[in-house]
Amino acid sequence: MHNEVLVIGATGKTGRRVADRLKARGVPVREATRRSAIPFDWEDPDTWGEALSDIDAAYVAYSPDLAVPSAQGVIRDFVAAAEKAGLRRIVLLSERNEARAQACEKLLMESSLEWTILRPSWFMQNFSEGGFLDSVMSGEVSAPDSGAPEPWVDLEDVADVAVAALLEDGHKGEIYEITGPELLTWPQAVARIAKASGLDVRYRTITPAKFESTLVEAGFPAQDASFVASLVAEILDGKNASTADGLQRAIGRSPRNFAEFARDAQARGCWT
Known part of the structure; x- marks a missing residue:
């Protein structure tokens, strides 16, 4: 049995796949979008607390993009809110070789949270x-x-890694470049x-x-x-x-x- 997992961006290309996989395993999912039962809006921090309440693990896809100049400030505040709410584990969707995205990653890495970073290619x-x-x-x-x-x-591969990192041990502190x-x-x-x-x-x-x-x-x-x-x-x-071996390292199969x-x-x- 698993506790409810928060999926931020649950209607997006990756979030939808992550949520579907969790549900298929019988894991309860709290889908976090602007229009969900418990709404979540990156532009409205007042929505974050309820979405994070009583949650152990979260998949986080930031919209519009971690490379947006304002993203660092938002992610800094979100990480603080997640720590305050008692969140334990975050799987963050990031980007390969993107300095602004990696600045956002660093904010998570320097927190008290257990983190896994996904850096997929196009x-x-x-x-x-x-x-x-x-x-x-x-x-x-x-x-x-x-x-x-x-x-x-293939996003199916990215989602498989995300779910493994959310539900299994052994992915703490890992950066997976997935191609x-x-x-x-x-x-x-x-x-x-x-x-x-x-x-x-x-x-x-x-x-x-x-x-x-x-x-x-x-x-x-x-x-x-x-x-x-x-x-x-x-x-x-x-x-x-260049290709990378993040999928192979994370779940032991070829992309x-x-x-x-x-x-x-x-x-x-x-x-x-």
Whole structure:
């Protein structure tokens, strides 16, 4: 038997998968969103206390992003609130090779809490349920990449590590860099999607400025579009062009590859 686990961001891409896995194991889940029964809002610290009450472990996905300049102050206050509430264990979703995200990690590492950090690479699911789904369906995917390959990761693997760290001993103080098993350029990744889906979809590299204007056209506020465009270009500058063994160290199995993800996404009707 396990105590109730708090999942912050329970309707997000990772949070939803973590919550579903916990429920499948019979673990009670307190889903924390702005609209949940016990609401949680990162912008309203008054909501944090009730969400953290009588909770032993929590999965934390910060929105909008740990790289946002204001994130450090929010995470500092949240860690203090978690300590005050008596939380014991936190699993934090972070990012690979992102200095601002790692500054947020440090705040958790310096606390009295038992912590595990997840640093996944670029999500495969960004093509099937994220920001690039519409691009896939339109026939052209474009991003401000450097031409360097990426070790795309399947979110099912990330969720498996998160659940293990929440429920099992042996993950305290671990930083897990979680990637797929292979390096693929953006054109190669999109080609695998085209093959699995049967869609005529191609890839085109664009400048950060063009990517920003594309986001504005899609409805992003100008300031948000500027930040997202610069962040994506920074993430895709080649510094993450290597695989890591976080999944293997955490749960002892190999990660899924991109072709497996694409076949499964097509079977679920993601690109229909």
